[in-house]
Amino acid sequence: MNAAAERLLIVEDDPGLTRQLRWSFEAYEPVFAEDRNSAIDQIRRHEPQVVLLDLGLPPDAEGIEEGMRALSDILRLAPATKVVVVTGNGDESSAIKAVAAGAYDFYQKPVEIQVLELIIQRAFHIWQLERQNRQLRSNADRPLHGLIATSESMRRIVRQIEKIAPTSATTLLQGDTGSGKEVLARALHRLSPRAEQPFVAINCAAIPEHLLESELFGYEKGAFTGAQKQTLGKIELAEGGTLFLDEIGDMAHSLQAKLLRFLQERVIERVGGRHEIPVNARVVCATHRDLESLIAEGEFREDLYYRIAEITIRIPPLRERDSDAIAIAKALFDKANKEHGRALRGFAPEALAAIEYHDWPGNVRELEHRVNRAVILAEGKLIDAADMGLVHPVEDSDDGQLNLRQVRDVAERSALEKSLARADGNISKAARFLGVSRPAIYDLMRKHGIESN
Structure with missing residues (x-):
């Protein structure tokens, strides 16, 4: 300080x-x-x-x-x-x-x-x-380092991760691009008995089909032109640890069969090899695609789907995670402010309102990009909405809910989560934002099952 x-x-x-x-x-x-x-x-x-x-x-x-x-x-x-x-x-x-x-x-x-x-x-x-x-x-007390979860939907996911991590269950993470799938995969690894062993990640959509096989399974010397030495694949490198297959929905159909064999038998053969190699690695997969629709279209193997989806966690997009956007933005601001050597004080109120209002189609990745840009370009001591390339919010239209108690509860919870996020969990600040007393804040938190950080 x-x-x-x-x-x-x-x-x-x-x-x-x-x-x-x-x-x-x-x-x-x-x-x-x-x-x-x-x-x-x-x-x-x-x-x-x-x-x-x-x-x-x-x-x-x-x-x-x-x-x-x-x-x-x-x-x-x-x-x-x-x-x-x-x-x-x-x-x-x-x-x-x-x-x-x-x-x-x-x-x-x-x-x-x-x-x-x-x-x-x-x-x-x-x-x-x-x-x-x-x-x-x-x-x-909060071992999911790198994950900011103030909304109830993400708190539920944190609790799921904590329960799944000690097991060896193959886990499928489904969510939009940029929603934090790799962060959760790393949390699963970090909380598991394999935490001291390697975490090996590969993006199945980023590597051409003809190279992905050798990247996953490795290859022997002379297996193909340019294979001048024996090379271990990502699966072998994950021995004892966790293999993270990102965007598995984009994996070629021919490779899906080979991956299925590994998941069933826990052995691999390198490209050009003749010997089975046992590998003990936990597998965590992620995708932004609807695998069940791909199965119906014949683009994804149904038997592979059931192998990788022993447990499925669906990650909501940022727009559905009330209060998370502000909390994440503040954490990203602190990081960027330090990295770029700026001495900014934070977000102006209209910037916070704009963050709450924006739909975030690019999820956390988009938020990180906009905060980073704002920290670099901001001319004042406070970041405003224009610095982030966001528009000022307008009043929301009617959401169609007609039950008065339900509408009131939803609005009350949303206001509470947003005030706590703006106040960084400080109860006194949150009470001032809402114009109520500290005991009233505690009563609301108990009513809506929100835990204090």
């Missing part, structure tokens, strides 16, 4: 001391409050990591009760915040009481700026270490 991102809230009603502290801590983007109510407003608005809190607040400037109530309110709203309390000279009992109530540290007046600066600097450092620790725990 750099200094520009460090926010310090100073709660102090003495104008002279406030001016001194403003000048001394200007590197921390300080914000100020004079009493408990304004302090709470600043906590909600700015979410400071560290708070410098004078316990002697009006209307009881000579006592500590109002300051203690402010401490309690701050920690209730933002438990991770580090609160440094300031007490009167010699008032150690108040400092001890505040620390027992959850304050990070204390300092007694009169203020010595150099000492106070060290305390605050250490508080920011501890906050950062704790944040990193929370992220590590969060990543451990």
Whole structure:
């Protein structure tokens, strides 16, 4: 976390001391409050990591009760915040009481700026270490690295992946181009007992038919013109690990029979070879095509279909994954902002609205392209809709639903998911976006079965 991102809230009603502290801590983007109510407003608005809190607040400037109530309110709203309390000279009992109530540290007046600066600097450092620790725990709890799933439809898929991964079941991933099929395939591998072994991917649509056989099965020296040495194929290279066959719906009919034999017997023969080679590899396939229609047209073998589709996972397009587009866009923005050396602050509100409105025919791949382009070309500090080549949204037309309760529930859930995505899972921010209280957000999450990240 750099200094520009460090926010310090100073709660102090003495104008002279406030001016001194403003000048001394200007590197921390300080914000100020004079009493408990304004302090709470600043906590909600700015979410400071560290708070410098004078316990002697009006209307009881000579006592500590109002300051203690402010401490309690701050920690209730933002438990991770580090609160440094300031007490009167010699008032150690108040400092001890505040620390027992959850304050990070204390300092007694009169203020010595150099000492106070060290305390605050250490508080920011501890906050950062704790944040990193929370992220590590969060990543451990969410092993599908690279997959962002805030919508219920994708959360269901995550749960399926977690159940399937420990098995050896051949799995078929069906979804539009760019919907994240390889990300899910890699997640299956990463969560499986084969995680330390190779993950080998091949795109069946990207390699000409006459080359695909040798790419898959390998070849012996002299098998054809130019075969100057024995070469292992992708299937052999996946020994002990996972073989990912992307766009299997485009595989030539002649090769489908050879792949079927491998799936049935778990042996292969290299091109030009005479010996069977056993291979122990899990197979995960993916396609954007309707294989059942291809079977009806005679373009895909039915017996192969049933071999590769022991378990089928259908990935919804991005347009059907409410709230995922914004969450993914923010993650892509962070990556691109760093890669291109920009110092952009994020998306303007109209850009977020445009992301929600767009149909995303190219799915996540299109979203990545547009975000990357916007980061490179944006002239302001915030990306707007024009930077992404998107149009401003218009009001949606009637969707034909006539059941009022059903319409209300759908709209309520959609608004909740989108607000949580915009707020990066921050409950306080989401509550502000919707104009409701934090308890109301929690009630809505329980009602709709949405888990907090």
